[in-house]
Amino acid sequence: MAVDAQEALRITRTLEARLDKRQAEIKVWNDFYGGEQHRLEFASDRFKAAFGGLFAGFSDNWCQVVCDAPAERMTPLGFRFGTDESGEPLAADKExxxxxxxxxxxxxxxxxxxxxxxxxxxxxxxxxxNPEDNETEPEITVEDATQCIVAYEPGNRRRRRAALKRFEDEDGRYLYSTLYLPDQVWKWQRRQLTSGLILPSSMALGGWEPRGGGKLDQVVIPNPLGRVPMVELVNRQRLVDDPTPEHKQVMPLQRAVNKLVVDMLVAAEAGAFPARWGAGIDLPKDPVTGQEIDDPEMWRLSVSKMLRASSPQARFGNFQAADLRNFVVGIEMLIEHIAAQSRTPPGYMTGKLVNVNAEAMQESEVGLIAKTKDKITFVGESLEEMIRLCFLVKDDKKRGNDPLVETIWSSVEYRSDAQVVDAVLKKKSLGVPWRQLMEDLGYTPSQITRMEAMLEQDANRAARALAFDGVGDLGPVAPAAGNPALDPAVA
Known part of the structure; x- marks a missing residue:
């Protein structure tokens, strides 16, 4: 349903207010990931007196590991669309x-x-x-959470009502925004002072004015897709509560880790080296004043210096050095808590994998694998809507409205080649189709299609070779290369 300019401005301002409300939290989360927000917040006065600004940028950052561990296993390979007219399952869609x-x-x-x-x-x-031209190609861009927001229909979290993208030009003089509605797209701009304040001339429109300085009715273009073209990829989807970043629950533990690390540095500076003491030592006297000379350089030992005393009552000794292992135990305990709460495998956190067999490795990754599978279920729904929009750009309403589109994902488990091939051969014995076996081996749809063509070429080449040798009955043709156990003709 089309809206007029005033209603479009109202929606823009509403979405902008919601987007602004998110900015502070997003900055904190992003700074924690980059190791900036949590650096030395618990540093003591003794630490600051000992080191000053020497370690101002220090951070023992585990938040990045927690976020990267599942993200690196979420790899989309392609998309398939249900079944064909005969009911046969379709291969990955080439377009x-x-x-x-x-x-x-x-x-x-x-x-x-x-x-x-x-x-x-x-x-x-x-x-x-040019979305109205069926010959144009769809453009997919990944957008940032600080610039975009999607609004949904009341009572339906799957139906997108509107979306807003707000961004700044290179010199910071203008803010631009684009409002996406199911049947319209509105484009605005807002002039800014260097301080970021809105110029009074544009206050009548809530700060926004038509992009390019045109009239209000000239900033709208039709949206032929019939849907809001922006989809949201959400981490930790909830029913009512807002989603949260992967490292939110471990951020307090991250601060505690940094606290113990800086305390250990203070202890290392103050007492990790054994201090020496001496008693009963006659200090040299000044020949003029008769006062004892207490020269600090006399007690500064090195490899080429030694202490000597003329008094038989002189004694020397060392104080016991500070034991830093107590700090190490505390730090390791906190890191273990981070691993447990975030379900990150210990191998990601400690790096102490020595003589660990494959079964133990898989056991340690069960939590990460389970939560990553949950994530790809929800993210896959968004990617499927994204690819449907691509077909709507091409005016392909059949695939653009196909509810059976499915995202093909790479396996979230890391296994050796021997383990993967052994599992695939067992699946083949159960009658699993050849293309599915190739997907389980980790090949992309493009690679599988290329392998099918190569197998056909090998079969034709073998047939020509047999015919050239004068063989009358060629019989069944086997591929000349590759693993016969995985040959689609045999499968």
Missing amino acids: AQRFWQANGMDAWGRVAMTEMMVKSRSFALTWAE
């Missing part, structure tokens, strides 16, 4: 793969996963230079 590859989503998709872990949300915008 969907072309959209994905043409927009560099192999790389930007990873960025989207990481941003989602760090900031609780990331966004994917699907549009085109």
Whole structure:
């Protein structure tokens, strides 16, 4: 349903207010991930007196590990669309793969996963230079949580009502915003002072004015897709509460780790080296004044110096050095708590994997694998809507409205090649189709399609070779290369 300019401005201001409300939290989460927000917040006065600003940028950062561990395992490989007219399951859609590859989503998709872990949300915008032209190609861009927001219909978290993207130009003189509605797109701009204040001339429109200085009715363009073209990728989806970043629950523990580390540095500076003492020592006297000379350099020992005393009652000794292992035990305990609460494998946190067998490794990763599988279930729904929008750009309403589209994911488990091949051979004995076996081996849809063509070429080449040798009955043709156990003709 189309809206007029005043209603579009009202929606823009409403979404902008919600977006502004999120900024402070997102900055804290992002700073923790980068190791900036939590640095030395618990540093004591003794630490500051001992080191000053020497360790101002110090951070023993575990938040980054917690966020990166699941993100690096979330790799979309392609999309498939239900079944064909005969009811047979379809292979990965080649055109969907072309959209994905043409927009560099192999790389930007990873960025989207990481941003989602760090900031609780990331966004994917699907549009085109000329969306009314069916020959145009869809453009997919990954958007940041500080710039975008999506609003949903009341009572329905799946139906997008509107979306807003707000961004700044290079010199900071203008803010731009784009409001996406199901059937309209409105474009605004806002002039800023260097302090970020809004100029009075644009206050009548809540700070926004038509982009390019045109009239209000000239900033709207039609949205032929019939849907809001921005989708939200959400971490830790909730029913009522807002999503949270992956490292939110371990942020207090991160502060405590830094506290113990800086305390250990203070102890190392003050008492980790054994202090020496001497008693009953006759100090040399000044020949003029007769006063004892207490020269600090006399007690500063090195490899080339030694202490000597003329008095037989002189004694020397060392104070016991501070034991830093108490700090280490506390730090390790906190890191173990971080690993347990975030379900991050201990191998990511300690790096002490020595003589660990494959079964023990898999056991330690059960928590990470389980939570990552939950995440790809929800993220996959958003990516499927994104790819449907790509087909709507091409005016392909069949695939653009297909509810059976499915995201193909790379395995979230890390296993050796021998383990993977052994599992695939066992699945083959149960009758699992060849293409599914290839997906289980980790090949992308493009690689599988290329392998099918190569197998056909090998079979034709073998047939020609047999015919050239004068063999009358060629019989069944086997591929000349590859693993016969995984041959689709045999499978």
